[in-house]
C-alpha cells in the first residue's frame with residue numbers, strides 16, 4: 001500500500017525537477033497521514049466530548065428526584081426537607097417529590113428497618129396484592145397505653161351516627177326529607193351516610209366504633225411525634241408529605257364493634273351491600289387476616305404506583321375491614337398518608353403551607369384539624 005502511494009507520487013512529479021532524496025518521501029507521506037489522522041482524532045474527540053456532556057446532562061436530570069426519594073428519612077428530624085421552593089407551572093420534568101414504594105419481595109420476606117435509635121425492627125411481608133407489611137413492636141406497650149390515655153383524655157365520638165332507633169318517631173313528626181336527615185346526621189359532612197338513605201338499621205352500620213383525632217406536630221406529646229417520625233422512616237416518604245397528612249386517628253371498638261369492608265378513600269366507600277354484609281358475617285373468609293396484637297403495626301398501600309413515582313389507580317385488592325370484636329375492647333391508631341393524585345396540586349399545596357408556616361410564629365400550632373380538609377383533594381396512600 002505504501003509502496004503504491006510512493007509510486008503515484010513519483011509519477012506525478014515534474015520530470016525537470018531533480019529526484020527527491022529517498023529520505024524526504026517518508027516526510028511528505030508522514031505529513032499527509034498526520035493531517036488526516038489529526039482530523040479523525042478531532043472528530044472522535046468531539047463525538048466523545050458530546051457523549052460525555054450528554055451523559056452528564058442525563059445524570060443531572062435523573063438525579064433530582066432520586067435525591068429527594070432518599071430524603072434521609074432515617075435521620076430522625078421531620079423538618080429537614082422543606083417543600084419545593086417553586087413549582088414549575090406545567091412541566092412534569094422537574095418533580096421535586098417522589099413516592100418511594102417498599103419492595104415486598106415475597107410473602108414471608110423479612111427486612112430490617114431502623115425506626116428508633118439503637119433498635120432494629122423487622123418488617124415482614126404478609127401480602128403482595130395488596131402490598132402489606134407487619135411490623136411487630138412498632139410501639140412499645142407503654143407507648144400504646146399513652147396513645148389510648150391521650151385519646152380518652154381528648155374524648156371519642158361515635159364514628160358513624162345513625163338515628164337512635166327510639167327517636168325515629170321524632171324525625172317522622174318533623175317530616176324531614178331524606179336530604180335533611182342526611183345533612184343533620186352527617187356531622188362532619190364527609191358524605192358517609194349512604195346506608196342511612198337506604199334505610200339500613202343500626203346493627204348494619206358500616207362502622208360501629210368510637211374515634212378521635214390526635215394532632216402530632218410540635219408541642220404535642222412526645223409519643224405522638226415519635227410515632228409520626230417512625231411512619232416517615234418506615235414508609236421512606238418525604239417527611240413534608242407525612243407532616244401534612246391527617247393526624248393520628250384513634251379508634252375504639254367495643255364488643256360487637258366492627259368496620260365493614262371498605263376502601264379507605266375513593267369515590268365510593270362501600271363496594272356493594274353483599275360485600276359489606278358478607279364481610280361482617282364472614283370476616284374469617286377474607287384472603288388475609290391479621291390478628292390484632294398490641295404494638296404491632298400493619299402497613300399497606302391503598303393505591304398502586306402510576307409508574308412515574310406518584311400514586312396511580314386505587315388497588316382493588318386493598319378492600320379491607322375490621323372484624324367484629326367478639327370479646328373485650330379493640331383499640332387501633334390509624335395514620336393515613338394523604339396524597340393528591342394530581343402531582344402539581346400536591347406540590348402547590350405544600351408550597352402554600354410552607355409559605356404560611358414561614359409567616360406564622362413557629363410556636364403557633366393552634367390551628368384545629370379539619371377532617372374535611374383532605375376529603376376533596378387528597379386520597380390516602
Ligand SMILES: O=C(O)CCC(=O)C(=O)O
Pocket residue numbers: 251259264320321322323332334
Ligand atoms: O379496625 C380495623 O382493623 C380496620 C380499621 C380501618 O380499616 C379504618 O379505620 O379505616
Ligand SMILES: [Fe+2]
Pocket residue numbers: 262263264320
Ligand atoms: Fe380502612
